Amino acid sequence: MLSKQNACLSILRLYALPPDELFFKWEAFVLNHLKPSKSGANPVFTLENAKELHKEIQREALAKRSIPGAGRTPIGTHQAGSMAHKPANGSVKRQSGISSGLEFLDFNPATPSAKKPRPSSSLSASNPARQPKQEPASSPFSLPPTNATPRLEALARLNPSIKTEQIGTPEKEGSNSVFSSPSALTPAGSNQFHSRTNALSTTDTLNAHLEPAPIPAIPLSATSVKGRITFSAGADPKDYAYRYMFEKVSERSEVLDSRINDLATHLLSAFPSLPEPADPSVPTSTQIFTVGQITIDPEQTTSKLNDHSLVLQTSRIVGAGGRIPIRFTEGCKVRGGPEGVGSVGLFSGGVWGFMGRNGSGREFWVDEVLIPPPPPFSSTPASEILEMQHGPKMGSQPVSVFAASGPFTLDADLEYEPLEALVEEVKRCRPDCIILMGPFLSSAHPFVKSGNLTLSPTEIFQSKISSRLKDILDTVVGSQIVLVPGVRDLITDQVCFPQGMLDRDVVLPSKRVRLLPNPCLININEVFIGISSVDTLFHLRKETFFKQAKEAISTETSGGGGIGDLMAGVCRSLLHQRSFYPLYPVPIEASADVNLDLTHYDLLKMETCPDVLLLPSNLGKFAKIVDSVIVVNPGRLSQRSSGGTFSKFVIHPIDKESLISSARSAAGAQAGGGGLGEEGDVEHEAFGRIRVDIVRI
Incomplete structure (x- = not known):
């Protein structure tokens, strides 16, 4: 005998729907297709309504099948759409298209000979919202017990005559349970991660002649417990407590103007023989010098920069903010780059100086491109470095730093297994500092996009990440942890760039956990490190137009130049x-x-050149020296379905004798009334004493 109960169970089985999703579809069906009674009461779930609901669900399934790339067809959709169940008397023939909605009611869940749909192992990976991963009961992302859950309560509200015991837990093969077996729901990504064979192998090494960091003994003294390194960061939380999406066009214009004028000042300081910048839109037969920002010609059909789409925009002071197309002469030269490069990379938003002329008044022809100079390096008094590196804290031993970038979990689950593997390596090697860059819980994770979560983002962070960070603090005595958020992080209210630091209440109330903005500049002892979790390298590499040009003046570049290397x-x-x-x-x-929040562009500036730049990217991982700066892309700790990479830094100390000599010279100059001055300041030259290893997790 047909009943509403059998109708619901058949829909759940044919379309692999959880009970609560069927209830939501019923509510949507009531709002869109059924009219309330005169008394205002909601429509009652009847057998006729069940037939109409089945037709609507079937239409949705067929529509998804007709859209390329719309996802996999749910289990049983092909049976409901084109091959209805045939009763024993054979009166129902095979049909195509949308069925009448009656055939599925001929299926009796209690019939022993009823064929159970084959569970699909790919369903959980392609649609985790419908088939969540079956995990232990202690996991916050596991299926709740099926004999007392909101899912069954939703089905009970849909039809009070259905008892939750009839759905129960998954049974043995051949049963008529609406849930697939747990083995069919186990994601393949976790198995691939555990079966990896190249864990902790090194893929790339910079300065391999330097010794790796020794594993220190467990510190017992109170001084060691406080940490060996001297850590400092100049970020002020008040600077990042701004309201985004409140930018004004006038404020953006002022920021762009200010940036052009600032780099013009640096160009004039680097090349004193240059004349004052002139307006490039004014026709002239003589060569002039001008400064401006490169943009793309809006009249061009392409969105990429090329020889014919370059437009130069000046500041209000130089050219009244006007724009003019620029072209390059055949013998165009470049000045200010490293020796041997022979090209200049141009991109929209970049500021350069140009020597050339505008003979026609329509185009500015460039004879020479002038590259702005990099910011100066920082220096530290020799006495301070001597105390930090060779004092009682460090004892002339190197500093060990780990750096890793999110995502920290696989796409198949939210168990954070790559992070757990990193924590185990940290506990083994006991580095002085661990730098973790977001996203920690990305809005692009499949579970987040599908809404397949049973905890809030804060609860997930605290149970999966904060607990592991606490394990590091308890085990690795004296270490310090640096957390830098990502723009796609769900655990922060600020989703713009520059981005404020994470909330202390979300993370850990420990002074050894440093919460920093994105981007940020920090000091570990004397070494100056710049960090940004935004994939700037990928965006720049994709948007940069490289123009071949001869060198106007050869300049020597110390500490490596990456000649011929586009990434450099x-x-x-x-x-x-x-x-x-x-x-x-x-x-x-x-x-x-x-x-990007352009009105707070000052928070993105590099007024001082860092010794190390940490720039995680989806591009190939690397560690290289560029103009005396160590640039490192540690990669991502998780590569969707497999483990990724992280980086290890070993900062060796400066020679003690040279520091003592510099300190004595500074003391003598001070005694003579000259003060410390430049004699006591020592350049870090970190590019020659930092070893970097890119390691697979």
Whole structure:
């Protein structure tokens, strides 16, 4: 006998729907297709309504099948759409298209000979919202017990005559349970991660002649418990407590103007023989010098820069903010780059100086491109470095730093297994500092996008990440942890760039956990490190137009130059533009990953050149020296379905005798009335004494 109960169970089985989703579909069906009674009461769930609901669900399934890339067809959809169940008398024939909605009611869940749909192992990976991963009961992302859950309560509200015991837990093969077996729901990504064979192998090493960091003994003294390194960061939380999406066009214009004028000042300081900048739109037969920002010609059909789409925009002081197309002469030269490069990388938003002329008044023809100089390196008094490196804290031993970038979990689950593997390596090696860059819980994770979560983002962070960080603090005595958020992080209210630090209440109330903004500049002892979790390298590499040009004046570059290396040229652009994100406007396809707030551009500036730049990217992982700066892309700790990479830094101390000599010279100058001055300041020259290893997790 047909009943509403059998109708519901058949729909659940045919379309692999959880009971609560069927209830939501019923509510949507009532709102869209059924009218309330005259008394205002909601429509009652009847057998006729069940037939109409089945037709509506079937239409949705067929519509998804007709859309390319719309996802996999739910289990049983092909049976309901084109091959209805045939009763024993054979009166129902095979049909195509949308069925009448009656055939599925001929299926009796109690019939022993009823064929159970084969569980699909790919369903859980392609649609985790419908088939969540079956995990232990202690996991916050596991299926709740099926004999007393909100899912069954939703089904009971749909039809009070259905008892929750009839759905129960998954039974043995051949049963008529609406849930697939747990083995069919186990994601393949976790198995691949555990079966990896190259764990903790090194893929790339910079300065391999330097010794790796020794594993220190467990500190017992009170001094060691406080930590060996001296950590400092100049970020002020008040600077990042701003309201985003309140930008004004006038404020953006002022920021762009100010940036052009600042780099013009640096160009005039680097090349004293240059004349004052002139307006490039004014026709002239003589060569002039001008400064401006590169943009793309809006009249061009292409969105990429090329020889015919370059437009120069000046500041209000130089050219009244006007724009003019620029072209390059055949013998165009470049000045200010490293020796042997022979090209210049141009991108929208970058600022350069140009020597040339505008003979027709319509185009500015460039004879020479002038690259802005990088910011100066910082220096530290020799006495301070001597105390930090060779004092009782460090004891002339190197500093060990780990750096890793999110995501920290696989796409198949939210168990954070790569992070757990990193924690185990940290506990074994006991580094002085661990730098973790977001996203920690990304809005792009499949579970988040599908809504397949049973805990809030804060609860997930505290149960899966904070607990592991606490394990590090308890085990690795004296270590310090640095947390830098990502723009796609769900655990922060600020989703723009520059981005404020994480909330202390969300993380850990420990002084050894440093919460920093994105981007940020920090000091570990004397070494100056710049950090940004935005994939600036990928965006720049994609948007940069490399123009071949001869060298006007050869300049020597110490500490490595990356000659002929396009990636080194992209890294060099960040230094010469003095910004963590010099692109403007942000590429449309990357806007969700940046959310640039231009009015707070000052927070993206690099006024001092860092010794190390940490720039995680989806590009190939690397560690290289660019203009005396160590630039490192540690990669991602998780590569969707497998483990990724992280980086290890070993900062060796400066020679003790040279520091003592510099300190004595400074003391003598001070005694003579000259003060410390430059004689006591020592350049870090970190590029020659830092070893970097890119390691697989």
